[in-house]
């Protein structure tokens with residue numbers, strides 16, 4: 001079978017850091033074009049916009065939408081209607097409700113829609129899920145604290161409505177949480193701190209539970225300098241499980257079980273190729289629904305203005 005001809009839309013930080021190297025490593029898919037207003041990739045067909053790419057007749061089979069979430073729905077609909085498979089960066093949209101029409105469009109066109117959660121491909125995640133299928137969780141603590149100035153330099157969209165602020169990284173923790181726990185979880189309370197000059201939160205505390213009352217606490221901060229923290233601690237009836245460094249490492253009672261190489265995006269592209277070959281889609285909105293619920297139920301406070 002000839003490789004899937006993929007176009008990247010939005011050649012920004014994540015497309016350069018992760019998508020291009022992962023596509024190059026993955027059998028069955030190759031980079032055929034880029035649609036980006038201000039960036040191009042040497043040796044690859046370039047168009048300023050997705051509209052221009054689709055109108056050109058350039059032969060592509062699929063698009064990877066690496067643009068900010070606020071503009072992705074319209075791009076995904078356009079691509080599906082043009083008969084292309086669609087890979088969505090996380091979060092899958094700026095709202096929860098915009099996904100149902102995309103799922104319907106994918107079904108109608110017989111194409112694949114893949115809402116990616118890159119952190120679910122981290123090496124500690126599936127072993128943690130297997131452990132928690134055998135050992136009942138008693139409590140969960142999430143600490144997701146990073147420096148936005150280091151990881152998202154100059155990205156204004158992250159502070160605009162729909163950009164999620166601190167939930168842009170924290171939704172990765174929720175994507176892991178919803179994969180490893182044996183039962184669905186829901187938000188019971190939240191406190192969101194908004195910079196006085198921004199439309200998205202810079203810090204938050206979120207409380208969640210499952211139907212059995214499992215207490216889950218998430219502490220999120222976008223202004224952490226020094227060591228960065230992307231950890232999930234789960235107390236269980238079989239000891240303490242810690243997923244550290246965003247799921248790259250797994251500890252049981254502080255003893256290391258896994259210290260894996262980062263290969264999340266290679267996993268994403270292998271799964272995308274598989275989904276296309278199977279004629280299937282993969283859209284799980286649970287992490288986005290938790291964020292939406294934190295915004296719905298959360299108390300708000302205004303804090304100091306934020307500037308890069």
Ligand code: NAP
Pocket residue numbers: 009010011012013014015035036037038039066067068069071089090091118151152155157168
């Ligand atoms: P980014 O560096 O800002 O890149 C996004 C690109 O999309 C921009 O370079 C821009 O390219 C294009 N774009 C921006 N605004 C647009 C608009 N209004 N209409 C059309 N195109 C627009 O952002 P990023 O960090 O790569 O993040 C993109 C997505 O990936 C986000 O959803 C983010 O959550 C996710 N992600 C990011 C990371 C990370 O570490 N950065 C990690 C995992 C996932 P042109 O100006 O050339 O069109």
